[in-house]
Amino acid sequence: MKNTATAQALSASVDVRDACFDEVYEIAKNDDRIILLTDDQGAFSLNKFKTDFPDRYINIGIAEQNLVATAAGLALEGRLPVIYGISTFMSMRCHEQLRATIDLMDLPVSVVSSGPGFTYASDGPTHHSLCDFALMNTMPNFHVYNPCDATSTRAAIRLSYERKKPSYVRLEKGVIPDHTSGNESDLKAGMQLVKEGKDVLLITSGTILNSVLKVSAKLSNPCDAAVLHIFQMKPLNTEILRRHMIKYKNIAVIEDSAVTGGLGGVIRDFAMERFNPPPRVLKIAPRDVHYLVYGDRDWMHKQAGIDTDTSFDMITRWLNLETKKVR
Amino acid sequence: MNMDVNQLIEDAKWVRRQVLEVIAGAGKGHIGGSFSIADILVALYRGGGINVDSKNPKWENRDRLIFSKGHSCESLYATLCLSGFISEPTLKSYGKNGSILGGHPDHKIPGVEISSGSLGMGLGIASGRALDGKMKNASHRVVAILGDGECYEGSVWEAAMFAAHHELGNLIAIVDRNREITLDETENCTRLEPFADKWKSFGWETVNVNGHDMKALVKLFGELKNRKSSKPLAVIADTVKGKGVSFMEQEVGWHHNVPKGDKLEIARKELAS
Numbered sequence: 001m002k003n004t005a006t007a008q009a010l011s012a013s014v015d016v017r018d019a020c021f022d023e024v025y026e027i028a029k030n031d032d033r034i035i036l037l038t039d040d041q042g043a044f045s046l047n048k049f050k051t052d053f054p055d056r057y058i059n060i061g062i063a064e065q066n067l068v069a070t071a072a073g074l075a076l077e078g079r080l081p082v083i084y085g086i087s088t089f090m091s092m093r094c095h096e097q098l099r100a101t102i103d104l105m106d107l108p109v110s111v112v113s114s115g116p117g118f119t120y121a122s123d124g125p126t127h128h129s130l131c132d133f134a135l136m137n138t139m140p141n142f143h144v145y146n147p148c149d150a151t152s153t154r155a156a157i158r159l160s161y162e163r164k165k166p167s168y169v170r171l172e173k174g175v176i177p178d179h180t181s182g183n184e185s186d187l188k189a190g191m192q193l194v195k196e197g198k199d200v201l202l203i204t205s206g207t208i209l210n211s212v213l214k215v216s217a218k219l220s221n222p223c224d225a226a227v228l229h230i231f232q233m234k235p236l237n238t239e240i241l242r243r244h245m246i247k248y249k250n251i252a253v254i255e256d257s258a259v260t261g262g263l264g265g266v267i268r269d270f271a272m273e274r275f276n277p278p279p280r281v282l283k284i285a286p287r288d289v290h291y292l293v294y295g296d297r298d299w300m301h302k303q304a305g306i307d308t309d310t311s312f313d314m315i316t317r318w319l320n321l322e323t324k325k326v327r
Numbered sequence: 328m329n330m331d332v333n334q335l336i337e338d339a340k341w342v343r344r345q346v347l348e349v350i351a352g353a354g355k356g357h358i359g360g361s362f363s364i365a366d367i368l369v370a371l372y373r374g375g376g377i378n379v380d381s382k383n384p385k386w387e388n389r390d391r392l393i394f395s396k397g398h399s400c401e402s403l404y405a406t407l408c409l410s411g412f413i414s415e416p417t418l419k420s421y422g423k424n425g426s427i428l429g430g431h432p433d434h435k436i437p438g439v440e441i442s443s444g445s446l447g448m449g450l451g452i453a454s455g456r457a458l459d460g461k462m463k464n465a466s467h468r469v470v471a472i473l474g475d476g477e478c479y480e481g482s483v484w485e486a487a488m489f490a491a492h493h494e495l496g497n498l499i500a501i502v503d504r505n506r507e508i509t510l511d512e513t514e515n516c517t518r519l520e521p522f523a524d525k526w527k528s529f530g531w532e533t534v535n536v537n538g539h540d541m542k543a544l545v546k547l548f549g550e551l552k553n554r555k556s557s558k559p560l561a562v563i564a565d566t567v568k569g570k571g572v573s574f575m576e577q578e579v580g581w582h583h584n585v586p587k588g589d590k591l592e593i594a595r596k597e598l599a600s
Binding site for chain 1: 434457
């Protein structure tokens with residue numbers, strides 16, 4: 001496979017939120033069934049949608065349960081709702097509505113969940129979305145996408161639309177380096193080997209990929225670490241995943257979802273089920289605590305032990321590597 | 328559709344007899360609320376209160392009946408059977424392994440619009456469907472059936488605010504006001520009164536009706552077919568939980584109790600007359 005190392009990654013100039021709503025706009029331009037609802041969550045790039053499709057934009061106010069139920073009703077009438085709100089509220093406040101209406105009736109609703117992980121670090125634990133993956137992973141019909149950049153964000157929106165079934169897209173913010181190959185095969189696989197390596201496999205999902213690539217770079221002497229980005233967290237393409245994992249005895253999963261119910265547990269379960277002997281799987285994830293401290297995302301990652309340096313230290317200890325710590 | 332009130336009264340008795348038998352046979356079910364809603368369902372489906380077609384359950388122009396108080400489904404199933412949506416063998420399969428009729432209805436049953444069972448969600452779904460109808464200038468209406476206890480759920484009031492704001496005059500909520508929940512009377516638990524005032528304050532029109540007066544129900548539902556308003560309407564139907572069986576009426580405890588032995592025989596006798 002072609003080596004798409006960090007050094008070759010393109011820098012995007014598009015905020016991932018703009019990428020998301022620009023894609024929604026493009027789809028809506030050609031399909032008048034698209035209707036966008038929000039619980040009073042704005043985005044600059046939504047202004048164009050509001051202006052050009054005023055009858056297909058509804059701010060329902062701070063009422064997530066009604067947001068989901070109304071979207072379900074619209075979907076039952078043949079519309080394709082896109083609902084948008086802050087991740088903690090979209091996954092938890094209206095979790096039962098998501099399950100008992102959209103998921104149960106398998107409705108074509110795309111949930112855009114803004115601020116996964118520690119995106120809203122300084123807003124405190126009510127806004128730290130650390131368990132949305134765990135919750136959404138239990139939904140039988142939902143697909144869960146966790147894009148890492150503008151390209152994969154657009155792809156997630158497009159795939160959600162094309163699938164016409166329940167979809168959940170974790171939406172970051174900011175201008176983030178673009179690593180997604182854009183290859184159809186990678187998108188269909190739901191994952192992409194962003195960096196090749198023969199000694200250890202680092203698995204991750206979402207924009208924390210950028211930190212994981214730095215971990216890989218730090219490990220490079222003496223350890224050649226591959227980096228696999230999982231774009232479609234649910235359902236996992238287990239065949240493609242198996243083909244990646246089979247090459248390694250040691251796999252580390254670095255994520256911004258809490259350790260209980262996170263991707264690390266899913267990978268470890270898979271390893272135990274499908275391999276004999278199974279590879280070792282190290283989980284690097286926030287603990288199950290309320291992070292009652294305040295700072296920016298990078299600082300919060302350090303508090304949660306998922307930043308570049310902490311991840312590097314954990315992996316080198318785990319692998320019993322003798323390394324020079326390069327700061 | 329049969330507008331003869333006497334026939335509709337007999338239809339409602341038939342529905343109650345079926346509800347009794349399927350619940351007794353299964354050993355489970357929500358009998359009290361099924362009995363309190365029976366007359367209303369018959370007036371809607373059999374008395375011309377809603378436009379539906381049993382031969383074409385997904386007919387585009389049908390009125391959408393959103394059965395939000397899903398636990399009273401035994402009455403819904405019996406009414407759907409009487410109306411030709413499901414067969415008698417299907418109705419009688421309730422409670423048996425593999426039946427399509429469960430303790431709460433799902434969207435795959437012919438004539439059932441949504442899966443329900445978790446209270447408080449139906450009015451929001453109904454509002455979404457009504458909004459769509461308004462946007463399309465459609466002729467159909469959306470009718471949501473709620474329990475009064477269900478109105479403890481905050482999500483009901485989120486939807487109520489939304490529906491009034493968006494002037495969904497094509498939306499009707501019929502509340503089965505039987506004044507009981509599982510463990511208590513509503514007014515002892517958390518007061519719902521002044522109930523109509525609450526709806527009005529949220530921007531709805533309201534009308535009260537005796538939920539067991541078939542003539543009044545047919546008259547009201549007939550009038551509502553020509554209703555033109557920018558406001559959604561709450562029909563507060565005063566009902567009796569367990570209506571039709573003397574020992575159940577206004578006795579807390581028949582939310583999901585199952586009559587057996589002597590009580591079952593008394594119930595059968597009373598519903599046969």
